[in-house]
Amino acid sequence: MTQLLKVQNFTVSSDGFGAGENQSLERPFGDADPGAMMFWAGATASWPNRTDPGGSRGLDDYLTRDFAHNIGAEIMGRNKFGPQRGPWHDHEWQGWWGDEPPFHTPVFVMTHHVRPSFALSDTTFHFVDDEPAVVLEKAREAAQGRDVRLGGGATTIRQFLDAGLVDTLHVAVAQVQIGAGTRLWNSPDELDDRFHHDIVPSPSGVTHHLFWRR
Amino acid sequence: MTQLLKVQNFTVSSDGFGAGENQSLERPFGDADPGAMMFWAGATASWPNRTDPGGSRGLDDYLTRDFAHNIGAEIMGRNKFGPQRGPWHDHEWQGWWGDEPPFHTPVFVMTHHVRPSFALSDTTFHFVDDEPAVVLEKAREAAQGRDVRLGGGATTIRQFLDAGLVDTLHVAVAQVQIGAGTRLWNSPDELDDRFHHDIVPSPSGVTHHLFWRR
Numbered sequence: 440m441t442q443l444l445k446v447q448n449f450t451v452s453s454d455g456f457g458a459g460e461n462q463s464l465e466r467p468f469g470d471a472d473p474g475a476m477m478f479w480a481g482a483t484a485s486w487p488n489r490t491d492p493g494g495s496r497g498l499d500d501y502l503t504r505d506f507a508h509n510i511g512a513e514i515m516g517r518n519k520f521g522p523q524r525g526p527w528h529d530h531e532w533q534g535w536w537g538d539e540p541p542f543h544t545p546v547f548v549m550t551h552h553v554r555p556s557f558a559l560s561d562t563t564f565h566f567v568d569d570e571p572a573v574v575l576e577k578a579r580e581a582a583q584g585r586d587v588r589l590g591g592g593a594t595t596i597r598q599f600l601d602a603g604l605v606d607t608l609h610v611a612v613a614q615v616q617i618g619a620g621t622r623l624w625n626s627p628d629e630l631d632d633r634f635h636h637d638i639v640p641s642p643s644g645v646t647h648h649l650f651w652r653r
Numbered sequence: 654m655t656q657l658l659k660v661q662n663f664t665v666s667s668d669g670f671g672a673g674e675n676q677s678l679e680r681p682f683g684d685a686d687p688g689a690m691m692f693w694a695g696a697t698a699s700w701p702n703r704t705d706p707g708g709s710r711g712l713d714d715y716l717t718r719d720f721a722h723n724i725g726a727e728i729m730g731r732n733k734f735g736p737q738r739g740p741w742h743d744h745e746w747q748g749w750w751g752d753e754p755p756f757h758t759p760v761f762v763m764t765h766h767v768r769p770s771f772a773l774s775d776t777t778f779h780f781v782d783d784e785p786a787v788v789l790e791k792a793r794e795a796a797q798g799r800d801v802r803l804g805g806g807a808t809t810i811r812q813f814l815d816a817g818l819v820d821t822l823h824v825a826v827a828q829v830q831i832g833a834g835t836r837l838w839n840s841p842d843e844l845d846d847r848f849h850h851d852i853v854p855s856p857s858g859v860t861h862h863l864f865w866r867r
Contacts, residue, residue: 484865496821496865497851501715508722607710637711637856651710 442579443586444514446596446608447506450476450645451624452617457593459620462522467535475615479643487541498641502609506541511582513542514574516595517550518621520564526552533559542590545581547574549595571602593623600630608634608650611641656793657800658728660810660822661720664690664859665838666831671807673834676736681749689829693857701755712855716823720755725796727756728788730809731764732835734778740766747773756804759795761788763809785816807837814844822848822864825855 451457452471459470468476480486484494485504494500517523520534536542540562553566565581567574578587589599599605608630610623627648630636634650641647665671666685673684682690694700698708699718708714731737734748750756754776767780779795781788792801803813813819822844824837841862844850848864855861 495849497849497863498853498861501719501863504722505715505718508718635709635711639712639853639855641853642851647712649711649715 441606442511442582442584443606444575444589444599444604445510445586445606446589446591446610448480448502448609448611449591449593449596449623450480450611450613451593452476452615453612454616454618455622455624455626456617456620457591457596457623458518459617462518464522467522469620471617471620472615476613479611479613479641479645482643495643498639498647499643499645502611502647505609506588507543509585510544510588511585512544512578513546513588513590514578514595514599515546515548515590516592517548519590519592519595520548520550527554530554533557534564536562545578546590547578547581549574571599571604575599575604593621596623603633606652608648610648610650611645612648613645655820656725656796656798657820658789658803658813658818659724659800659820660803660805660824662694662716662823662825663805663807663810663837664694664825664827665807666690666829667826668830668832669836669838669840670831670834671805671810671837672732673831676732678736681736683834685831685834686829690827693825693827693855693859696857709857712853712861713857713859716825716861719823720802721757723799724758724802725799726758726792727760727802727804728792728809728813729760729762729804730806731762733804733806733809734762734764741768744768747771748778750776759792760804761792761795763788785813785818789813789818807835810837817847820866822862824862824864825859826862827859 458468462469479499480503482495483500483503484496485500487506539560542562545563548564548566550566551568553568556565589596630650633653635653637649639647672682676683693713694717696709697714697717698710699714701720753774756776759777762778762780764780765782767782770779803810844864848866851863853861
């Protein structure tokens, strides 16, 4: 059984950025407005961070509903874990994701500054300083036959795309411009030589781009 | 936790029919061409009846991928089980679905002619002569907290819609006319007074209609 590497529910601006400049503890998306990016997902019944009942069950919900489906591990860049740069100064701080992170699997954080693994609820964070192919090998082993989610940010997804390791991508394009930051692409069409590509406008206003390997 | 009653991947013609007239053992869709109805689903990687590897992983695949997600039981009309009418004459014949039916849960077949339950692999068929609300109660209990799929055909879905029991529907409209048979609707808009409604044209040529309760 193939273990896919999948990008899911990753949102970029109409000018191709996953986050703005000047990321900080208070501003995980930097100068970009997280609400303007992620509103489409937060409105769905299946959004993993939803705390109250209700939510939509239309097209956007099929995308968020698939978030954990057959996923056994996640790979993320350091900036999705936290805003710090360089050596860690505070091992007490355990990332942006709270006591009950939405991953519920092993998570591999890519960083040049490794630190000891730790668990929060049923999510375990591992810190690895390896090239993408090696990180993927570790994540696949941890996933025990299930697929691996490539969680972002844009820089991390680019690394895996450039190494030819990504099997499927779901990227939502929001109708907001950021102007500068971490870029996924200049245009979604850049991937068309290597991927099939469905373009699906959603009633919510975002456009879903669904790619799978040719 | 709410147990939803869900219609999934149900396909109708552009004139609103789920199957044509003259259903028989050889022609489960009657005078309608099953290929012209179900091609969109059969082309996806996640189609439950797929036997070879490959298949698309775009929009249509999100719909078929969701088929078994959190589903604990199915309800179907007798004509989805087999073409016979009236009393059963042959208990040896165990339905259209082969030795390895794609349901993998208890299945409740609605019929005025009950017969003993039997299992094929991990699917168990039960035969019930009850009104929709009672059948749903039995299916919910069998589903053990998970959701219940309402499998069709059109007549059965209409019964549950008319009783106000359906929570979500995914109906794919194929660009084919049947002219006569079992009708789901005259137009998808008929449900708009009771349901939110996303209309999503697929690159494959079908249009997905996604409904959830207001």
